[in-house]
Amino acid sequence: MKRAVCLLSGGLDSTTCLAVARREGFETFALTLDYGQRHRHEIEAARRVAQALGAARHLVLRVDLAAIGGSALTSPLAVPKDRSAEEMAAGIPVTYVPARNTVFLACALAWAETLQTGDIFIGVNAIDFSGYPDCRPEYIEAFERMANLATKATVEGRLRVRIHTPLIGLSKADIVRLALELGVDPGWTHSCYDPDEHGRPCGACDACILRRKGFREAGVPDPLEIRREDR
């Protein structure tokens, strides 16, 4: 069975991406980065997802990006709330984490080489997203090219690195539909950047707003939204 390393934050996108890898016949190795994110509840969500979707292994790797800071997700900066679509479209927000996907993909590349595979899945999305530069196709292509020059296995010709981005061209509504089609329970996942101490979503950060938009457009209820309104 062919193997794939699947980056898994515990959010809806990476969960759906893992489900796609499984549908494509890969034995999945889920990789979650514990990088000092304020929304640590997503790591618990990732554990639920990896188990529910039958990952062969789930590795939670610590990389202390909070020691570097520079983001509202890894430092005391406030997470922006209740932003309009125009505000979101206007630029890259303070929830951007410096070089996060580069660090994540580098770790995925290391694990993939050890597992003797070149297949890496990442749930980046360039449609309904927060404008992060390291979610765009041109970035992913450049990473893939670099990765094929970086490792022993690729240079010796035993592997070819391929960064799979099955969600990159989908809207959030498309992702919701695909998740349900693949048997994902959105209640397993966690999207909010600024949850309360019980892990309940704030409903107002960009991640909550984009998630809500996706479920509304797909015409299905979000189990997390129901839980939030129960407060």
Added chain:
Amino acid sequence: MKRAVCLLSGGLDSTTCLAVARREGFETFALTLDYGQRHRHEIEAARRVAQALGAARHLVLRVDLAAIGGSALTSPLAVPKDRSAEEMAAGIPVTYVPARNTVFLACALAWAETLQTGDIFIGVNAIDFSGYPDCRPEYIEAFERMANLATKATVEGRLRVRIHTPLIGLSKADIVRLALELGVDPGWTHSCYDPDEHGRPCGACDACILRRKGFREAGVPDPLEIRREDR
């Protein structure tokens, strides 16, 4: 004063590279990765070097590559000893750590963006080295290209990432001479992959052999070699 992030393992090459950055007028931010390497003594060497060379800050960042394994430096695999030049030239050895420089440069990129600089120094060398793929110029160029697509600061046009590799075309003897010219005391540094419990070099691993070759060709004694022979 312009800033630079300098990857610093604590070996002779990265130390000399840091000294070059200082000579070029950079305020230096030294970054050492604590990745579970068996030769942890190099981290202490890095602390000595950062202090001696006046780094503005020294960050020791933990990234648990030992959880990934796949290398004699991060797993119980034996470190090869007493290899000939022909054996070393024959291929990439088991001391190769999967995607190590990609992980290191990704972390350096994250810190550089937070420090608002695009200048990153890495002491890779493609002459007297162990054949690691992520030390070659074509790899470094591909990383630089990817990095310029990866970050908020580069995409917004505020920074341009430049990966400086001042040692890439030097022999080990050239590096020894340059180190001494720049006031580096090689006694601060640590090169051995398999030191004893006191941090004394084994004298037989590839890193020790290449280091010895460099000092011999430069015609100067290595303070670490003298210490080793004192055992």
